Amino acid sequence: LTPLRCVRGSDNLPYRCNEEQIRVSGTTIMVERRSELKRRYHRKKKMAKLKARLAETKSNSERETILKKIRILSPWWQEPAPQS
Numbered sequence: 001l002t003p004l005r006c007v008r009g010s011d012n013l014p015y016r017c018n019e020e021q022i023r024v025s026g027t028t029i030m031v032e033r034r035s036e037l038k039r040r041y042h043r044k045k046k047m048a049k050l051k052a053r054l055a056e057t058k059s060n061s062e063r064e065t066i067l068k069k070i071r072i073l074s075p076w077w078q079e080p081a082p083q084s
Contacts, residue, residue: 043073
């Protein structure tokens with residue numbers, strides 16, 4: 001996939017380009033979208049690490065610390081019911 005591009009002075013675009021988005025070549029990259037995606041991917045990766053650590057924890061205090069960090073990232077996350 002290639003990022004959306006806009007050329008300075010083009011009339012067929014649904015939005016106007018910011019000066020900070022314009023490269024030397026005259027095209028833009030999706031600055032805000034890219035930063036949102038970067039945050040999302042990082043959050044997803046961090047959640048996977050925290051869930052893996054949570055699965056292998058033994059002590060209750062360490063478990064609570066990890067759960068606190070998970071809830072900071074995702075407030076509505078519910079711990080899965082223990083399998084019997």
